[in-house]
Amino acid sequence: MSTIAAGNALGATTAEIRVRARREAAPYTSPYLAGVGIGIVLLLSFVLMGRGLGASGAFSSVVTATVQAAAPGHAAGNAFYARYLVDGAAGPLGDWLVFEVLGVLIGGLTSGLLAGRLRWTTERGPAITDRRRLVNAFAGGAAMGIGAKLARGCTSGLGLTGGATLSVGSWLFVVAAFAGAYAVAPLLRKAWQ
Amino acid sequence: MTAREIRSPRVERGLAIAAVIAGALAAVAGTPTRPARGTVNVTELARVVEQEEDHVTAVELATWIRDGKAGLRVLDIRSDSEFVEFHVPGAARVPLAEIARMPLDSAATYVLYSEGGTHAAQAWFLLRARGVERVYFLRGGLYEWLEQVMNPRVTANAPQAERDSIRALTLWFGGKMEIVDTPSVLDGKLALPHSVGTREAIRKVRRRAC
Amino acid sequence: MAPFYELGRFGDGMSLVVAVLLGIAFGWFLERGGMGNARKLAGQFYFTELSVLKLMFSAILTAMLGLFWLSWAGLLDLSRIYVPETFLAPQIVGGLVFGVGFATGGLCPGTSCVAAATGRKDGWALIAGMLVGVFVFGEAFPAISVFADSTARGAWTLPQALGLSYGVVVGIIVAAALGVFAGAEWLERHAERPAQPTDVTV
Numbered sequence: 001m002s003t004i005a006a007g008n009a010l011g012a013t014t015a016e017i018r019v020r021a022r023r024e025a026a027p028y029t030s031p032y033l034a035g036v037g038i039g040i041v042l043l044l045s046f047v048l049m050g051r052g053l054g055a056s057g058a059f060s061s062v063v064t065a066t067v068q069a070a071a072p073g074h075a076a077g078n079a080f081y082a083r084y085l086v087d088g089a090a091g092p093l094g095d096w097l098v099f100e101v102l103g104v105l106i107g108g109l110t111s112g113l114l115a116g117r118l119r120w121t122t123e124r125g126p127a128i129t130d131r132r133r134l135v136n137a138f139a140g141g142a143a144m145g146i147g148a149k150l151a152r153g154c155t156s157g158l159g160l161t162g163g164a165t166l167s168v169g170s171w172l173f174v175v176a177a178f179a180g181a182y183a184v185a186p187l188l189r190k191a192w193q
Numbered sequence: 194m195t196a197r198e199i200r201s202p203r204v205e206r207g208l209a210i211a212a213v214i215a216g217a218l219a220a221v222a223g224t225p226t227r228p229a230r231g232t233v234n235v236t237e238l239a240r241v242v243e244q245e246e247d248h249v250t251a252v253e254l255a256t257w258i259r260d261g262k263a264g265l266r267v268l269d270i271r272s273d274s275e276f277v278e279f280h281v282p283g284a285a286r287v288p289l290a291e292i293a294r295m296p297l298d299s300a301a302t303y304v305l306y307s308e309g310g311t312h313a314a315q316a317w318f319l320l321r322a323r324g325v326e327r328v329y330f331l332r333g334g335l336y337e338w339l340e341q342v343m344n345p346r347v348t349a350n351a352p353q354a355e356r357d358s359i360r361a362l363t364l365w366f367g368g369k370m371e372i373v374d375t376p377s378v379l380d381g382k383l384a385l386p387h388s389v390g391t392r393e394a395i396r397k398v399r400r401r402a403c
Numbered sequence: 404m405a406p407f408y409e410l411g412r413f414g415d416g417m418s419l420v421v422a423v424l425l426g427i428a429f430g431w432f433l434e435r436g437g438m439g440n441a442r443k444l445a446g447q448f449y450f451t452e453l454s455v456l457k458l459m460f461s462a463i464l465t466a467m468l469g470l471f472w473l474s475w476a477g478l479l480d481l482s483r484i485y486v487p488e489t490f491l492a493p494q495i496v497g498g499l500v501f502g503v504g505f506a507t508g509g510l511c512p513g514t515s516c517v518a519a520a521t522g523r524k525d526g527w528a529l530i531a532g533m534l535v536g537v538f539v540f541g542e543a544f545p546a547i548s549v550f551a552d553s554t555a556r557g558a559w560t561l562p563q564a565l566g567l568s569y570g571v572v573v574g575i576i577v578a579a580a581l582g583v584f585a586g587a588e589w590l591e592r593h594a595e596r597p598a599q600p601t602d603v604t605v
Contacts, residue, residue: 027197028443032205032584034436035458039465041428046470048421050406051485053429055513056533063537080544099419101516103426104433108517111434120522123441123509130524137441137525138532140508141515144501145536148512150551151497153487155505156513158494159459162487164466166561166572169489173498174459180502185448188506192445198437198454208461209581215468216577223568225474225481296404 026115042160049096052161056148058101060084065092080149125192136191147177229294231322238321247317248332251341252362254304258283259365264300264327268292270307270316271335279395281306281338282366292316297325306331306338339395343368405479430517439517441509441525448506450594453587460580471573491554508532 028034045052064084068075068091075081084092092098112118124133148154151173153162159177162170219225241247249257257265258281267284269276276286287295289312292305303320305328307313313330320328331337340346345363347356349372360370404410408418436458437443446452473479505511508529510518515533518526544551562569 027199028437029432029435030198030200030205031436031454031457032208032461033201034432034438035461036208036465037432037435038429038458039462039469041425041432042462042466043469043473044428045425046466046484047405047473047479048407048425049418050409050483052466052487053425053513055511055516056537059512059530059533059537060541063534063541067538067541078541078544079548080541094419096418096422099422100426100429101513103423103428104430104513104516105426105520106423107427107430107432108434108439108520109430110427111431112439112517112521115434117434117439118522120524122524123518124525125442125445133525134528137508137510137528138535140504140506140510141529141532141534142536142539143504143532144508144512144529145504145533145538146540147497147499147501147504148533149497149537149540151494151501152490154501154513155459155511158487160462160466161485163459163463164470165484165486166467166569166576167487167489168556168559168561168564169491169494170487171561172489172491173494173501176495176498177502177505180499181448181506182502183499184503185506189449191507192442192509193449209584212464212468212577212581215472216574219468219471219570219577220568220574221570222475223570225471225569227475227477 025117038160039164042164046164051096052157052164053100054097054153054157054161055101055104056145056154056157057084057095057097059145060149061092061095061098068092125190127190127193133191136188226294229323231319231324233318233322238318241321247314247329249304249329251331251333251338252359254281254306254331254338255342255362255366257302257304259362262302264298264302265304266298266301267304267306268316270305270312275308279335281335289316289319292319293323297323301327303328304330306334308334309336310334342366344371346371346373348373404477405473406483409483410480429513430520433514433517434521438514439510439521439523439526441518441523444514445506445509450590452591456587457584460583464577464580467573467576471570486558486560489556489559490552491556493551493553504536 042053061084064075064081067078067081068085075085084095086092086094109118122130122133124130128136144154151158151169153159153170153173155174155177158167158170158173161167163174254267258267265283267281268287269280269284270287270289270292272288273286276284280286284306297320303325305313305316305320307316310330310332311334313334314332317328317330333340342363343366345359345368347359347370356370356372363370407413408421413421433439437454438458443452444455447455470479470481470484474481508515508525510526510529512533515526515529519530520526560569561567562572565572567575
């Protein structure tokens, strides 16, 4: 074999090794397939528990538990918190949704780990700073906290569960949520693009 | 920069087709419950009716309840408000539509009753068509129950043993026996649906039970 | 006959185990679909990539069809399935507010957990924001409870509201969703895309 060809072969092998060693994030699954997967999980929830999935309720439980720990009488006297005060040793944190959301954290972590998508970073558009993004995230979260409690659910509890069970209010919520999002998206363009 | 996304057009297309089929069939099906079919042996049923093996009297039912007959299931085919107002002790309310689809207990003996007996007779037919053999109905309906068990009228010259047994049965259910000159109207005869009469009878019974 | 828990097949302790397991699967698929990435999610609102729509409606379609046919087969008692109640005004207003927050934050309550679990600081910030938002709502609740409890319609379903049979509504939603998917594919191909090739077809 000539020296040039040998050199090429060596270079090619090294390049191959370099590509394999770099832990590249695996590509995402098709949203349709992931969606069907979630649909099956949702259906399983109906079959096993007679109820669907959710998320925002767990946040209410956490807040209620905190309020109760800080000012016991206050939580009991408030009609909103009272909904999440459950009898039992674990208190509000013994709620089904709290456990489900714990599962979501575990499942998300596991999938991200196996796909090489764990990264201590901030997802943001290129035109804004990390700090700006975190402020936006906090503000967006606060708005969603209020909106979700007013609507008694979020995209998981109303969108998925209410959507599948053909609940009128849930479908209205989803339409309104998309409407609200599309309405302010133009104002936030430089945050994302 | 977001990571890449793998797409599987063939699988996605297959899922879409499956969804179209499932959705179209759903639209055709309409309700999410499969129509249940029942079969009847008409000759057999005619024989059962003729030999009066299809119904029980109120006194028979009362005795079954008092003696705690195993597997007895008394079903009330009337409306919710009528049920709440008054029902046979231990009875469960089951509307006719539910009779058609409710899960069946193979060890049970079903006794059906309604206001006057017609709906109960129809429910009886439905359960026979579903294959239940131990099913009866109260031919005179709730009215028969009130007349024969809660407020029976016994003639003065009836034998002592009969009077004692009726009194004991009535007392067990919180009712009251009356001694009269003429016997109870419902003596073995089919009673016509008589809503006013039943309501009055219920009112009489309830006023006593304070 | 399902639902098993409702029919007494297992108890409260087991139901919490079930909750965790279902949650793990839920979180897994959300992350697989890239829903833990706020930038990807936000692409929905600029028509660059409509994964949120595709994922949500694929899930709804699957579960909705599953409920219908399991019930039809006599394997599931639909009357025992929890249907989220309708509160017309609060849900429309709440939806609008939620949507504004969604576009600003780029994640929803469920996906924020996935983002946080995979190390995204914005996920943590969003969770913190939501806890504060819920707290603010809780404190303000006595003042707005009349509105929050108004226009209740109970477990009102689309078949009831539209006067159509359950199956017809299911069929319409399937058709509409597939139409939306086709539209989404078209939009993604024709909207402005970044220069580098990002999709791989297998």
